[in-house]
Amino acid sequence: MPVQRQTAWLGWIGVWILVGAGLGCSGTRPMAVVGEEERGPSFVMEAIPVLRNGQPGLSLYLGLRPRTLVFTHVDTAYQATYEVLVRLLDEKGRVRYEQAFGDTLRVPTFADTRAHALHLWHRFVPYRPGRYRLEVTVTDRHSRHYTTRRRRVYLPDPAGRGPVLSPVWLERQTASGRYAVHPGLHVAAGVDSLRAAVALFRLAPWHRVQVRLLLLQFPTDTTAARPPYDLMPVPGSLAYRGIAYDRPETLQVSTRQVEGLSGSVRIDFMLPLLVKRGVYRVEVTARVEGQEQQPAVSRRELAVHGPTFPQVETLGQMVEALVYLTYPDEWEQLRAARTPAELRVRFDAFWGRLVGDRRKAARLLRLYYERLEQANLQFSAFKEGWRTDRGMVYLMLGPPYVVEDRIDKQIWYYTYSEQDPRYRFVFERVRWPGSPFVNYVLRRQPYYYDMWQRALTRWRNGQVL
Numbered sequence: 001m002p003v004q005r006q007t008a009w010l011g012w013i014g015v016w017i018l019v020g021a022g023l024g025c026s027g028t029r030p031m032a033v034v035g036e037e038e039r040g041p042s043f044v045m046e047a048i049p050v051l052r053n054g055q056p057g058l059s060l061y062l063g064l065r066p067r068t069l070v071f072t073h074v075d076t077a078y079q080a081t082y083e084v085l086v087r088l089l090d091e092k093g094r095v096r097y098e099q100a101f102g103d104t105l106r107v108p109t110f111a112d113t114r115a116h117a118l119h120l121w122h123r124f125v126p127y128r129p130g131r132y133r134l135e136v137t138v139t140d141r142h143s144r145h146y147t148t149r150r151r152r153v154y155l156p157d158p159a160g161r162g163p164v165l166s167p168v169w170l171e172r173q174t175a176s177g178r179y180a181v182h183p184g185l186h187v188a189a190g191v192d193s194l195r196a197a198v199a200l201f202r203l204a205p206w207h208r209v210q211v212r213l214l215l216l217q218f219p220t221d222t223t224a225a226r227p228p229y230d231l232m233p234v235p236g237s238l239a240y241r242g243i244a245y246d247r248p249e250t251l252q253v254s255t256r257q258v259e260g261l262s263g264s265v266r267i268d269f270m271l272p273l274l275v276k277r278g279v280y281r282v283e284v285t286a287r288v289e290g291q292e293q294q295p296a297v298s299r300r301e302l303a304v305h306g307p308t309f310p311q312v313e314t315l316g317q318m319v320e321a322l323v324y325l326t327y328p329d330e331w332e333q334l335r336a337a338r339t340p341a342e343l344r345v346r347f348d349a350f351w352g353r354l355v356g357d358r359r360k361a362a363r364l365l366r367l368y369y370e371r372l373e374q375a376n377l378q379f380s381a382f383k384e385g386w387r388t389d390r391g392m393v394y395l396m397l398g399p400p401y402v403v404e405d406r407i408d409k410q411i412w413y414y415t416y417s418e419q420d421p422r423y424r425f426v427f428e429r430v431r432w433p434g435s436p437f438v439n440y441v442l443r444r445q446p447y448y449y450d451m452w453q454r455a456l457t458r459w460r461n462g463q464v465l
Helices: 002-010 012-023 315-324 328-335 340-354 358-379 389-397 446-460
Strands: 043-052 055-064 072-074 077-089 095-107 119-126 130-140 146-155 169-173 179-181 186-188 194-203 208-218 249-259 263-270 278-288 296-305 402-405 409-413 424-431 438-442
Touching: 043 119, 043 130, 043 146, 043 194, 055 077, 055 130, 055 146, 077 119, 095 119, 119 179, 169 296, 194 208, 194 278, 249 263, 315 328, 315 340, 315 358, 315 389, 328 340, 340 358, 358 389, 389 409, 389 424, 389 438, 389 446
Parallel strands: 186 296
Antiparallel strands: 043 055, 055 119, 072 077, 077 095, 077 130, 130 146, 169 179, 169 194, 194 263, 208 249, 208 278, 278 296, 402 409, 409 424, 424 438
């Protein structure tokens, strides 16, 4: 009886949940992007320079997504085995350090294997001072698929002169009340108890250092992508640039005075509650009093997304994401709902009209939102992945047959005939110097209209299954 009551109350959402629980693994294929080596486990990375007992090194944190690992049922639990290969390369590309770490992730239930929450992996990597390119590869030992991430790192020399400022890293409070490093660029809106941290190295008792934090917010395009046959956004517009770095708004200014200390010291800054979607920058400067050189500056950007990112869990989020499947009058009718109960009725009525078969409708709904979450995992930048041009195309057409990665653009082919432009999508790269984000803008063309309408029809009548 409790299950029946829940199904009646949740309507098509309840059917999607109940049927989806029995379908096992997702039918949505992750997309391999040529040039980015995104073939295996999904993870984000944080590399923090440290001095441990006078030994320079990296405190390396990886945030692994369990749902991208292959689990096997062992005894009463589920287990995935993986390998982390860490390499440090010099400026000429020669490998100076290499170490492989084997590890196992065990979870008690099948639901835990499908979790979006990051599993935090941490190791200390000692090595001599210098500037390097860090390369981390995570390989799933069952599938042998792998993913590689790279970044520049600097290991401070403890014998050098003058204070050194580390990069900024973020930490968030866990359920136990302790703080843990938050790797990656993406944060769900409304995350409480988020703090930024830096370290000062090579301090002497006579150093007086003023450390200042600025929290900046930039105007950001957070709208859903327009259809591929629509007008191109004007270069220089917010829709084209994605982020207006020339119009920052200062949200917080905090200062710390460091004096009378030697060696290294860590400095924490609590951040306010971030509830508005968009791009933020934490900028920390360290100025040594009595010295004429420019202050040291470290910056860390982050993108704030929906409150359940990368998942889509609330009715409001699910309705918002229907913008690609609805006709204008249907979209306006959904948005005109005045209460949550009315919105639920209209949402259920929309899916009920598409496919008469209840189980088929549940599979269709499940596929749509699984693709949406996959788009969030693969294409999120300054806004959630499903809102981007690449996310829109992936959501409606699925993974392309071939991806061609070039310096200034990325080309997706949905045909093996390169001569047919209707099934070739070109995404221009729009970069900002020093920014970790890249905007991929689709070159919109009127000849996409017929193909796009056919794709929309296939979704709406269930043929996409």
